[in-house]
Amino acid sequence: MKIPDNIIIPEEKVTCYLLVPRIKDDKSKFLAQAGFTQNNPEDLLTAIRQLATTNEVVEDNTNEYGTFYTIAGYLQGVNGQNLAVITVWLQSKHDGSFRFITLRRVQLSLRPNPQPLPYKGRGARIKASLPVGYSIHTSRIYPP
Template sequence: MKIPENIIIPEEKITRYLLVPRIKDDKSKFLAQAGFTQTNPEELLTAIWQLATTHEVVEDITNEYGTFYTIEGNLQGVNGQNLAVITVWLQSKHGSNFRFITLKPKKD
């Protein structure tokens, strides 16, 4: 199944979480390998949107918040490098939109 194009990717997930260096669960160094930095958050947003709207979504779990889905694929980097990732999405019980939750490196 494909995810609808009216997905929600909160800007703060990009600018205040994914691209911010952290002591634990740091994703900024991983994303920097493909040229995604705090100076170009819109590029990461676009790459996530492209991945989400062109790959299959797989239902994961359902809980009190709604149904979680994953999308696996490559983020096309600013510098031409691809990053294999798994993105996590939530379709709330109270709405039909898919909301971006996070991404993580795909381990082989």
């Protein structure tokens, strides 16, 4: 599923939260790696909008406000560096609009698989969503 083009990204979310240095959960240093600073918030808005409209959306959770969705992808930086992120969106129960909530850093790392791959002859199936040896690590843990 793709998110509609008429998404809502509050400018205050970018200028007063994502690009502001914080003691805890600072995202400004991470975003600065791709050239996003308080001097060019419109570039970050454009990159978030591009990520949202070009990648698949995945339903995550539902509460009294609506349904939460995530979109994983790369923010294309103004300096040419891409950042792997997961963006969180809320589809409002009230009017059905999609509103940007936040983004999180995704770290792709090579780690050896602690368990050997099963081998059962020619009929063995290996289910993979990432290249062999890659795993996704985020700073949040979601309940089942």
